[in-house]
Amino acid sequence: MTLRDARRAASRLAALLLFLVAAPAFAEPFADTMAQRLLACTGCHGPEGRAAADGYYPRIAGKPAGYLFNQLLNFRDGRRAYALMTNLLAPLDDAYLREIAAHFAGLDLPYPPPAPPALSPADLAAAARLVAEGDPARNLPACSACHGKEMTGTAPFVPGLVGLPRDYLNAQLGAWRNGKRVAQEPDCMAAIAGKVAPEEIGRISAWLAGQPVPAGAKPASGFATPMPMACGGVPATGAAGTAGGAAGKPR
Amino acid sequence: MTLRRALGIGGLAALGVLVALAGIVAWLNLHGEERLGPAPPRAQAGTELLTRGEALTRAGDCTGCHTARGGRFLAGGRAIETPFGNVYASNLTPDADTGLGTWSADEFWRALHHGRSKSGRLLYPAFPYPNYTRVSRADADAMFAYLQSLPPVMQPNRAHSLAFPFGTQAALAVWRALYFRPAIHVDDPARPAEWNRGAYLVEGLGHCNACHSARNALGATRGTLDLQGGLIPVQNWYAPSLASAREAGVAGWPKHEAVQLLKTGIAPQGFVMGPMSDVVLNSTQHLGDADLAAMASYLQALPPPTESDPPPAAAPAPSARGAALYKDHCVACHGERGEGVPGAYPALAGSRAVTMRSAANLVHIVLEGGFPPSTAGNPRPFGMPPFAPVLQDADVAELLSFVRASWGNRAAPVSALDVARARTGRQ
Numbered sequence: 030m031t032l033r034d035a036r037r038a039a040s041r042l043a044a045l046l047l048f049l050v051a052a053p054a055f056a057e058p059f060a061d062t063m064a065q066r067l068l069a070c071t072g073c074h075g076p077e078g079r080a081a082a083d084g085y086y087p088r089i090a091g092k093p094a095g096y097l098f099n100q101l102l103n104f105r106d107g108r109r110a111y112a113l114m115t116n117l118l119a120p121l122d123d124a125y126l127r128e129i130a131a132h133f134a135g136l137d138l139p140y141p142p143p144a145p146p147a148l149s150p151a152d153l154a155a156a157a158r159l160v161a162e163g164d165p166a167r168n169l170p171a172c173s174a175c176h177g178k179e180m181t182g183t184a185p186f187v188p189g190l191v192g193l194p195r196d197y198l199n200a201q202l203g204a205w206r207n208g209k210r211v212a213q214e215p216d217c218m219a220a221i222a223g224k225v226a227p228e229e230i231g232r233i234s235a236w237l238a239g240q241p242v243p244a245g246a247k248p249a250s251g252f253a254t255p256m257p258m259a260c261g262g263v264p265a266t267g268a269a270g271t272a273g274g275a276a277g278k279p280r
Numbered sequence: 281m282t283l284r285r286a287l288g289i290g291g292l293a294a295l296g297v298l299v300a301l302a303g304i305v306a307w308l309n310l311h312g313e314e315r316l317g318p319a320p321p322r323a324q325a326g327t328e329l330l331t332r333g334e335a336l337t338r339a340g341d342c343t344g345c346h347t348a349r350g351g352r353f354l355a356g357g358r359a360i361e362t363p364f365g366n367v368y369a370s371n372l373t374p375d376a377d378t379g380l381g382t383w384s385a386d387e388f389w390r391a392l393h394h395g396r397s398k399s400g401r402l403l404y405p406a407f408p409y410p411n412y413t414r415v416s417r418a419d420a421d422a423m424f425a426y427l428q429s430l431p432p433v434m435q436p437n438r439a440h441s442l443a444f445p446f447g448t449q450a451a452l453a454v455w456r457a458l459y460f461r462p463a464i465h466v467d468d469p470a471r472p473a474e475w476n477r478g479a480y481l482v483e484g485l486g487h488c489n490a491c492h493s494a495r496n497a498l499g500a501t502r503g504t505l506d507l508q509g510g511l512i513p514v515q516n517w518y519a520p521s522l523a524s525a526r527e528a529g530v531a532g533w534p535k536h537e538a539v540q541l542l543k544t545g546i547a548p549q550g551f552v553m554g555p556m557s558d559v560v561l562n563s564t565q566h567l568g569d570a571d572l573a574a575m576a577s578y579l580q581a582l583p584p585p586t587e588s589d590p591p592p593a594a595a596p597a598p599s600a601r602g603a604a605l606y607k608d609h610c611v612a613c614h615g616e617r618g619e620g621v622p623g624a625y626p627a628l629a630g631s632r633a634v635t636m637r638s639a640a641n642l643v644h645i646v647l648e649g650g651f652p653p654s655t656a657g658n659p660r661p662f663g664m665p666p667f668a669p670v671l672q673d674a675d676v677a678e679l680l681s682f683v684r685a686s687w688g689n690r691a692a693p694v695s696a697l698d699v700a701r702a703r704t705g706r707q
Contacts, residue, residue: 059314059621066624068394068613069649072665106350113648113666120545120557120653125660154590 063132069117070129076138078193085197093248094134095185099213099262102128128201134185140246142193146239148232156236159229165259167224170257172233180240182248182279186263192242198234206230213261222260289356308457309402313394316386325425333426339571340412341563342487345369355433357378360406361514362499367406375432380424387423389417394462394654396642402452404440405460411504414465414484430634440530459500471581478578482507486563491519491555502513505650506587516702518638523582531580538576539569544657550633551626551652553645561653580655596693602682605675609667610683616685629687638647639694642680646671673699 040068059065073079078088089097103109105118118126127241146153160180163171168197168213175187182189204210205222212218225233256263325333337343346369350356356371356379358463371379378386384489387398393408394404403409415423445451465484467476483504493501501510509528510520520527530538531547541547541565545557564572605689613625616654620627628634632642644650649666652658670680673696 059624061624063660065660066660067663069651069663069665072649072667107348108350113668116648117650117663117666119349120561120651121661122561122654122659125654128660 063128067129067132070133077141078138078197080194080196081235085194085200087193087197089133089134090138091132091247092188093182093184093186094130096182096188096262097130097133098127101130101185103212107276108213110209114186140242143191143241144195144238145234146195148235152232153236155255156229156232159225159233161274162237169221169224172237172252175252175260177249179243179246179249180237181243181246183252184248184250187248189246189248190237191240192246193237193238195234198229198237202230203232213262217258217260287304295453304437304458305453309453312462313390313396316384316390325429325531329422332419332430333422333429335426335487335566335568335617336415336423337426338563338566339481340415340423340487341559342372343562344558346372346405346501352433352435354427354430355435356437357435357523359438363513364446364499365440367404367440368438369407370437371435372427373430373433373435374428375434378434378436379432380427381432383424385421385424387428388427389420393417395456395460399705402449402456404442404452404692405455405499408490409518410460411484411487411490413460413462414480414504416465419485434482448706453455455500459498459601474574474577475581477571477574478576481577486575488522492522493519502613506629507579507582509638511638512555515555516600517644518636518640520632520636520641521585522579524585526669527632529579529582529584531582531584533580535573535576535580538579539572540566540657542572542575543569544655545652545661546623546658548622550631553650553652554641557650557653560655565653565655565657567625595679597686598685599702602678602680603674604678605671606682606686609671609679615665618683618689625664628683629689631689634683635691637692638683639680639691639698640702642683642694643699645677646676647703673703 064071073086074089075086077090079086100109101118101121102123104111104114105121107115109115121129145258148156160170160172163169163174172190175183177187178192180189201210202222202225205216205218205229206225208219210219222230225248299300337390343354344356346354346356348355348369351357352373354372356369359366373379374381382584383398385558390396391403391407392409392412392415395407395413397404440447465480465703467473468479471479487506489501489504491512492509493506494508495501495513499513503570507522509519521529523529525532526621528550530541533547535550537547541550541552542560542566544554545560564575567575610628614620614628615625618628618631626633645664647666649664649670651663652661654661667676675692676699677696678698683689684691684693
């Protein structure tokens with residue numbers, strides 16, 4: 030074990046201990062921290078995402094800050110439809126939403142173990158191929174082209190796809206496919222999901238949920254190759270409407 | 281006299297009465313309007329005028345309705361939900377085809393003061409011209425100059441979708457004949473200048489009574505002086521009385537705390553949530569301290585209502601289930617004795633928001649959670665999580681009944697039916 034590995038292990042252990050201590054956060058004495066201010070978020074999302082009767086509250090800890098900020102804007106400004114989130118965020122301005130995103134992006138909490146996919150070897154191979162290579166015949170880029178070679182995301186705007194449950198991935202890809210989830214224009218994920226068949230979505234989600242999260246997983250710091258298409262949520266490649274006042278509304 | 285002839289005379293008489301009534305309605309709608317002159321050439325508006333116009337537009341909270349969620353600033357498109365259907369706010373940017381680009385200052389004044397559009401069409405009072413009619417001509421002109429200085433946005437207006445007969449101009453004319461008179465604000469010489477300024481803002485641009493007043497079956501309030509609280513239609517939040525010491529009256533507060541509430545969203549004795557968060561976010565936090573102090577003066581001087589029903593002498597014993605729910609979900613922030621944390625989590629013991637008669641807001645807050653608005657004075661508000669995913673109506677009722685009857689609170693219990701009503705808007 031190298032020194033780096035040892036440090037990494039120690040920091041993971043510390044994070045785990047912190048989590049164990051912090052888990053009954055509600056019983057902690059009051060401290061004026063961002064975590065305290067944002068109990069409105071962790072009440073549902075928990076430290077690492079949480080399944081509930083009315084759906085899955087995804088993990089927000091450790092996701093790239095730009096991605097989280099864009100999602101907060103999308104909910105507040107009505108591009109993503111979930112009334113509880115929209116109402117909660119309605120009275121908050123861009124500056125606070127940016128701080129909220131940075132707070133959760135900075136959390137380093139352990140990931141759950143992967144769920145073994147219940148897929149035939151042929152389906153597994155097909156899913157793995159789509160994720161790693163896409164399908165040039167359909168002009169479908171590889172997931173990894175933007176979400177990172179290890180699929181842990183690319184800072185600051187593209188989220189990781191590993192460490193998430195199958196149901197959540199299915200729901201998001203399905204929602205993009207039928208227009209229920211909308212991002213800033215050009216909405217690259219809507220274009221991509223529209224080209225993927227529903228049964229392929231099921232396979233991809235199962236495959237992704239079955240991948241272990243690499244030790245010390247962090248979003249990649251930049252794209253290895255230029256992004257294959259323009260995305261409104263990623264300012265360098267997108268056109269109008271980027272993070273920060275996409276609506277041009279002085280608040 | 282034959283029967284036919286009698287019927288004929290009766291019919292003629294009825295027709296005559298109808299024509300006379302229509303004439304009265306038309307007269308009540310149009311009398312007092314000056315003839316609009318030809319539009320004068322546009323002068324270049326000075327910076328001072330534009331700054332004043334912007335401040336007045338903020339004071340009127342125009343963006344609260346005329347900016348759609350995530351939409352372009354003041355370009356309209358937001359649905360104002362009413363019990364009669366949806367009214368869609370219009371585009372106020374100076375786009376020539378879809379906004380106010382071809383309007384004159386006279387026409388803008390007529391919209392504010394008389395509630396009529398450029399074409400002469402009667403406007404729906406979801407646009408609060410029963411209040412804006414009190415705005416002075418000089419202020420209307422400043423607002424118009426500011427709106428005309430905005431970047432034009434090409435965004436066609438949506439047609440209103442109102443149930444018959446509310447969508448007709450005739451029905452609107454009758455409503456206006458019954459409930460609308462153009463008015464101007466006249467200072468009361470017996471009152472200080474600050475109070476008069478407050479009256480002008482609260483009754484006029486602030487249109488506070490649009491929410492803080494009960495509405496009758498036809499959606500009319502009892503006039504701009506009534507601030508005795510009301511359930512906001514469709515949204516189903518209760519806008520508390522601004523006159524009552526038992527609700528949101530500020531007569532007993534230090535004046536600077538009332539100013540602080542409107543400026544920052546939080547004050548030592550309470551803070552804003554729900555629809556009022558939007559008002560502070562979009563409107564009052566942007567007002568100058570002198571105007572906020574004027575509004576506070578006016579609100580502090582409101583005559584207290586005659587409280588008809590005294591609170592019950594002893595609250596019913598709270599249930600063990602309510603206490604258990606409180607311990608599970610609330611105690612960490614609101615405290616063992618409902619004491620809260622100053623500046624972060626409101627105290628529930630002795631809180632008017634908890635004990636006032638309507639529990640509608642409590643239901644919304646427990647189910648939906650929420651933040652006070654982020655403002656310059658409170659940029660990182662503390663939030664409350666939504667409990668809709670974990671609590672059923674019966675749980676919410678037990679929990680709220682417990683809170684309303686604990687630590688010296690003596691308010692009536694809340695039933696699961698009350699919770700369902702507040703949640704769904706069905707009465």
